[in-house]
Amino acid sequence: MKPNKQLTLMLGGAITLLLAGCAATTPVPDYEALLTQMMSGSFRDEGIAKTERLQQDSVNLACSKAQGAALPDAVAAPLQAAALKSVPKPANGQYLGDWREGEKLAQNGRGMTWTDKSAAPSANGGNCYNCHQISKAELSFGTIGPSLYQYGKLRGVSDPQSAAAAPIVDYTWAKLWNAKAFNACSEMPRFGHGGLLDETQLKHLMALLLDPQSPVNQ
Ligand code: HEC
Structure with a gap:
């Protein structure tokens, strides 16, 4: 069969026009708006899990914008200072509880899904082993964060109530409150x-991290 000359010419012309159009006028999509649209369209409120979790605060926004690169000091420093300033001290001045309860919380990855009934923090676990080694007895742990095995011991904390231990105690409290x-x-x-x-x-x-009696510090 003979190729249809007229059709070939027409097609060629159309492609040339299309390419010229692409080079000259294609607008750059607003990827941020598209992403927000995709995210809000992909989730819905369900039980205790609300879509308000998708809203980013100033520090989330700065880190999203950096796309994994380190923030410049001039951007990071005020964000970190504001975060540190908002960390409250424990109401009764007592920083350490019971490491046995701490171990249970560190193991517990439950909470905050739409199948959970309560949104109260007391219903949640800390999920710490998901990212950290902590006690030596637990062999299943993630490595996104550094090992916390012997956290207090390695930092020389023999009496968490002492003045010498105060800087480590303060730092650890603030880190857990707002990393x-x-x-x-x-x-x-x-x-x-x-x-x-x-x-x-x-x-x-x-207590799990700092109590000298905790298995973490043996
Ligand atoms: C999603 C992962 C993740 C989870 C879950 C997590 N952490 Fe972390 N943690 C990290 C990462 C990453 C770092 C190190 C980077 C940073 O934040 O500075 C870290 C750092 C720390 C530090 C500071 C260590 C140091 O040497 O200064 C402590 C303490 C800590 N985590 C305790 C905990 C505890 C306790 C829990 C559970 C309540 C927990 N983490 C849950 C990822 C996690």
């Missing part, structure tokens, strides 16, 4: 700040 106070784009959940765990639970985790 972004020291590292703006930390991947660690902001347990106190985000209302994921309450003060009592955080104290139990403090």
